[in-house]
Amino acid sequence: MQCSYFDAALCLSCTLMGQPYADQLAAKQRHCADLLTAYPDTEWLPPVASTESGYRNKAKMVVTGTVEAPRLGILDAAGNGVDLQGCGVNSPGLRAVLPTLAAFVTRARLMPYDVPARRGELKYLLLTESPDGQVLLRFVLRTDESVPRIRKHLGSLLAELPQLAVVTANLQPEHKAVLEGEREIPLTARTTMRMPVNGLGLQLLPKSFFQTNTQVAAALYRQGRDWVDEVAPSDVWDLYCGVGGFALHSAGPGRTVTGIEISREAVAAAEAARDEAGLTGVRFAARDATAFAVGAADVPDLVVVNPPRRGIGAALSGWLESSGVRHVVYSSCNAVSLAKDLAAMPSMVPRRARVLDMFPQTRHYEVMVLLERTAATVG
Template sequence: MNLAINCEHYLKGDCRSCQWLEKNYGQQLQEKEQHLEKLLSAVKFSEENYLSPCQSSLTHFRNKAKMVVSGNVERPILGILQDPNDSQSAVDLCDCPLYPTQFQAIFPVLKDFIARAGLVPYNIKKQKGELKYILLTQSQYDDDVMIRFVLRSEIKLPLIQREINGLLTKLPQAKVISLNIQPQHAAILEGEKEIFLTEQQVLEEQFNQIPLFIRPQGFFQTNPLVAEELYGTAQQWIKDLPIHRLWDLFCGVGGFGLHCAKILQEKNINIELTGIEISPSAIYSATLSAKKLALNNVKFQSLDVTKFSLDQNQQPDLVIVNPPRRGIGKPLAEFLNQLQPHFILYSSCNATTMAKDLTYLANYKIEKIQLFDMFPHTEHYEVLTLLTISSDKK
């Protein structure tokens, strides 16, 4: 069997998360491009507007590990469950080739900490135990890490507090450590309550000299090198356009809006940026970035995107949308189509829903489009599209 990368877990059949691992990378990219072109056949699209795809590294490209904890407290297993309802089907993935090489030294320390703090892995069938997941994130900017322990309750908090200094001594790069409390017996990754065990609560990342902050319960791209290219491309696409007022909808930690606002303000253009995102944690991070950049007339708010948009009576020059997999949806797409901002920058992690949204944006044409391979070895990809109002609609 010829694999795109060497993975013993795939060869053994232990893990098939990388469904396309048997396809060489050239074939993976070709099939993604063909899929995107087929989806776009129903909208105004010219091949000359299509830019070459942004490629990814094939290994060590992820900045995050989401590890199911199973086994026993003395010998915990960090990885996945082949059967989501059976803790006995655990596969240890500490040597997954997608993770940063630095994680190799961190996982053994975490396993030792689990034993020292008595964090009994949660048993799904018996509905007993405490520790459900460990979520590990690294910043490519300075290699600092964030560690989150997802627990069923707070009962182990005193033992964790007793052992935390030892963990910090062994892992000085662990700048943010927290407990997330998820009491439900359900396939839910995290709960609402977050207990910080470190004074620092955010992990700093930098893309294109733009500081961005990773915080628990806030979305952040998992492929930082491709994400940096994505944000940088958006910045270059809009820097010479006549833009003064912009909305960044589904803004997350503000990556797109901050990149665009910074390049425009560097050209002495008076801009007004409004970023909207439902997650308060993400808004906290975006606001922190704006303050660090000393950007003027920038405001981030935790609101429902559609409700915010429909309540506005001002027309922005540029609307940035970076929705979840469901897309922006018909009501918002039709509203933007009637509002007619001069430009729409659409970043999508699901080209199928994006293509559907584009059919509602009938007043627009595709000016530029580029595929970003954020998720190698799978069928998934990110796509960035610049839409301009059709000349007959101005």
């Protein structure tokens, strides 16, 4: 993939831009395998490739410029805006709505936020596209001063972009590198967008996390489901469950599944998807994952963990090591923290591993490992 923004040094976020995709994927596989050399008996499944471009289902567009000429993109090192409406890693559906949204900024007189001067109102446009083309749009504002004008012109925007399923305003008053604030103001009757994945209707609320690459996310959940079904546990915990992707894919006859996620909004979305699918034996709770595990009276047969980049940490690694849990499915977006966590669980040995390229054109990737308890200690 070639990118005119990258070639002109306007945006260097995709650090592997221009490199042959096969080489990118092979390098990620080698990097991950090198980090897990302590486990030579691991079976490495073929990596899951992505489409090279148009794979991102979400766009985080910084709004700069003026009311008359807004720029949607990123900030350069000096805090000035760079317009990236044609960014090729964003999905075609997201790229298609950006010019209309730029025109809406002018029509609704939404003052872009000037970072160096610390003035203005509109900070970001946050967009997520579902597999069926619907879009969730969030205006991130400094105050609620602009909300009445957004409401006034929203009808015309929805007429121009009928794919907008959910629109909200998020208030983030602080001048610091924080993407969103606590307060979310619904602007449409619908507040949840359906995300069909592998026949399940996952639900996405404005603040819910969802994987950036829908195609690879579907493969991720299928791999997790296959490993769970292979082990055939009667009890499964999905820690850091988010909107319930792994938990709902793990459901099955005679099996109880418990999803734990600290975000109440994500739990509500997971419960909605469960109810729509008519799945029994699946429950969700808004709890801290580590506190839930450490404080539980019972131990499941299998635990799924899908933590943030920092990994599961010493406390949860220590609990898993001493708990007696027989199998763990660990999905990681940072193989460095994965290797650190595995070193703290010497009784849990990787039996299978798979790299999934969630982020083409960058050095980032997802990796999944199936861990099995063994009496041997891996040094």
